[in-house]
Amino acid sequence: MSIREQYSNEMKINTTVEIAGWVHDIRDLGKLIFITLKDKEGLMQITAKKNDTQEDIFNKIKTLNKEDLIKIKGKCEQNDKAPNNMEVKPTKIEIITKSATPLPLDMSGKGESNLDKRYDWRFLDMRNQKNMSIFKLQSIITDIYHTFMQKNNFTRIFSSRINGSATEGGTEYFPIMYFNKEAFLAQSPQLAKESVLASGLDRVYDIGFVYRAEPHHTTRHLCEYISLDFEMVIENMEEVMTMEEDFLKYCFNELNKRAKPILDEHNSELTPPKKIPRITLKEANKIISKMNIETTDHDLTPDGEKAICKYVKEKYNEDFVFITEFPFEKKPFYIMKKEKNKTSHSFDLLYRGLEITSGGQREHRYEQRVQNIKEKGIEPESFDHLRFFKYAIPPHGGMGFGLERFTQMLLKLGNVREATLMPRDTDRLIP
Ligand code: AMO
Secondary structure, eight states, rough: OOHHHTTTTTOOTTSSSEEEEEEEEEEOOSSSEEEEEEEETTEEEEETTTTTTHHHHHHHHHTTTTEEEEEEEEEEOOOOTGGGHHHHHHHHEEEEOOOOOOOOOOOOOSSOOOOHHHHHHHHTTTSSSSHHHHHHHHHHHHHHHHHHHHHHTTTOOOOOOOEEEEESSSSOOOOOEEEEEEEEOSOOSSSHHGGGGGGOOOEEEEEEEEEEEOOOOOOOOOOOOEEEEEEOSSSSHHHHHHHHHHHHHHHHHHHHHSSSHHHTTTTTTOOOOHHHHHEEEEEEEHHHHTTOOOOOOSSSHHHHHHHHHHHHHHHHHOSEEEEEBBBBGSSTTTTTTEETTTSSEEEEEETTTTEEOOOOOOOOOHHHHHHHHHTTTTOOOGGGGGGGGGGGOOOEEEEEEEEEEEEEHHHSSGGGGOSSSSSOOOOOOOO
16 A cells, blocks of 8 residues: 555544654653644644553654654644644554665754755655645646547657757757767757748647756756747737737636645735736837846847846736747847837747746748848858748747746745755756
8 A cells, every 4th residue: 555545545534544654753741742744635643651651662653763764653633733633643653664864954844955955865855744735736738738639639748858959049059969879969859849830730739758967057047948838820929919818718617626735835825817908019128128137139138037026016917927028139039020110020028027938920031031030140050940941831930938937926936946846956966
């Protein structure tokens, strides 16, 4: 029987139960010992009074250390001061596995552990229910994303993460040796999700790791993150934003149904967006400069992102905002240009002050795509995927969003690494 099944052995007052879990806390008052047991479902109190407990059991309980894995049989009684208003009076104890001492980090959640130490010991760090809940939430979010995409007639694809060329341009890619050739870890499934539209699939989505050689050590950058992507045949970019907006409405409603205890634990209240404002970069910069925040013409600074979100919250009571029409110069080659003002059919989505999505309409016309690539100073020959664009790929658009940044903002975590099971950054390759 698994730990989980033993623990969920129905806890009813005045019945004999058998539960297992890790020793979360011990309070030894001499003739009275309280043990708090934990597993992924929560906490349970074990109360051993010297006079009521068999001597050998009482003595065994005295030898326990935090994080030992034990199994207890006993009577479940009402105690309004205990978690779930119940406690178990032990009649049998088995120590399944002893834990080493001293513990490498504080898992109680009472003291603040250094973040690096927490990532070093990630799988112990998760014995703290609040920290574990972050990853339970991610499992639910990906399930919701998958369900939403399927409901909307998207086909899931599994694109390769080993490519013959870099995806997004720039320098932030990892070259690898692939036998005797140079290859690249995918920065995003971008070129695959677009090229596959040549097949006749008209709506696709992809969920998986992507890789960025991010030299910065910030609270929002990872070298490996989970990208939730979709690509769809469209007539205009608005359809992509609407699809994402519909997903977010659905997602928040589902999270409020399925993940309320997790959200409560992190003091996060989710109101599904009603109508996400769509503001051009130019307008956004005008608003931000009136707030005395420094702006640049080509992008939003991190302070600018926070400022525009604050403005939107006050004016529209929304936590999200779409920023559109970035200059083509600052966008990757695959984005479609807007000829009239040197901008592009592009958008970012900001949530609670942080960019969580980029998307846009793509250049589907072969000649123009080649032209875009050349304008970026790249050799068109370096992109194998281009050959598919000669054979009539429909007008299309899509988006990609980072699961970790989304989780970070949903739960108001200070650092994106907290929302990453095994963070990879400039220094970290363990666990
Ligand atoms: P972009 O490069 O803007 O666009 O990335 C899209 C989203 O991915 C997340 N993200 C990151 N998360 C953690 N660490 C990083 N280093 C990091 N870089 C990006 C963010 C970001 O908004 N191909 C386009 C998407 C598209 O147009 O469909 C792309 O990858 O949440």
